[in-house]
Amino acid sequence: MASKERHIELFDKYVLGTITKAEEKEMHLLIKNNPELELEFKTHKLLAEGIKLARKEELKDYIKEHGKVEYFQNIWGKKWRSASAVIVLLFTFSFFIAQYLSKKAANEMTVANKEDVLKTEKTKEQPGSNPIKEPITEESDITLNNSGNITQESLDYKNIEVFEDAELIASDAMDTNRFVVEEEPYFKKPVTSNKSEELKKEYKDLPIAEEKKLFDTTFIAQVYSSRITDKKDNPQSEAGTEIVQSKARNASTKNNVELKEKESLEATKEQMVKDTIDAELKNEKDLDLEPISIFVEFWQSPLNFKGYQYQSALKLYGIKSESISIIQYDYILYMKVSDQYCKIVKSKEYLPFKFIKDINLIQKLNGN
């Protein structure tokens, strides 16, 4: 029994790897001389391996069950926290840098634009350069006085055509060289700008080339009608149609016309009334052909604009008072300027003179 125990002890030590060399030698001798013991040893070894394998499998299963690695388990670890802090800092820093740079660039642009405006004004002041009406403002309650400030009155003729990019140009610190001013039509539509207030401020102290009102007077228009012209055969009615002669121009003045002219105007008026009554008596149909008195103002434009604006009064630009007469034909006003006729249309806009080329109409206006 004791020897059997010894055998098992030796086998266990051998399987566990704790056997000494002497014990190993002893065991080999025993196995060599006893085949049954050898078989027993092999069985022992095999069973021990089976036990080890069972334990390994058990441990593997345990690890598989509990050893699943979660990669984000340490998301609040030191490393992650430091990395996220660095990223946040970098973003914040770059944001402030970008903001600072953009502000700086905007300031530089504003300064440059102001310099441009000043340069432009300087070039405007130089003699020989074409004067441009300034300031350009939207049609509103803005006023400009003679000292260069904006007045309501002057706004009436400060309508400059501004194309689609007007707002852009206006906002671009008013680089006036960029404005496109067309000669015809000169004052097509009023300038519109969203920054009128800013422009008012900007241009408040700048010198302005203004228009000059030369003088004003009242004209009595010759009145014709196509109906009457058709009745040309009747000398009486024809005589009645011509109510006032063009000589009646300059009949009265507000500023400069002398007393003589006033007297002559009164005389003309009396004559006109007399003739009218006669005409009425002769032909009742021509009762609506009453003389028209038109208040005419003569203006000089710094841009040498030639044209007119006709609302309550007729404003004439670039034309001399001596050379004109006014005729109404078929309720349309015509202005005769040295043998040429141009149509006068009521409009807020400033229109150029458009001379008539229709020979028939010209003949009729001439009284033929």
Place this chain on the structure above:
Amino acid sequence: MLGRSRAKDKQQLKQIQEGDKDALVSLYKDCFTTVKNLIAHQGGSETIAEDVMQDAVIAVWENCRKADFNLTSLLTTYTIAIAKNLWYKEMNKTKRMTKGNEEPHVNRMVFVPNNDAPMDMTILKDMVNSMGNTCRELLVLFYFDGLDTKTIAKKMNFANTNTVKSKKYQCFKKLQEKMTSKFNLEDFL
């Protein structure tokens, strides 16, 4: 793994030596990412990495219980080194197996589990598992964990070492009978 202290290493080693399975799992988790990256870099899959790591920590479990075990590096370094060796061993084995083929590409490598034992060993394993818990635990503690009879007596609440010895003998005899009743020894050799 960064900043892993020696103190933690010692504690973990001690826990493993005492048979704490959770310490083994912790070691597995600590080393898995490194080993997985290494294996993935050389064409292995995550499943292969898992098998290699399991074998590696079990090897650590076995080795650290030996009397002459002396750890000179970090436990993780030691475990990773074992895993590397296991992986290279398997790679060489696979290369040898695929030598006859025209395309021994590394991506086609398949990890063959470390089943040096013949297939019949699984029958033996099942026989061990079918034993009663006390016998099974006693045999495992003795033959796998290499604990001495004194420690086993203490762990399993046996009266003394002699009880452990006689109990162990009985259990072993029982297993032997089970095997010989169904199989011959030659079947396993």
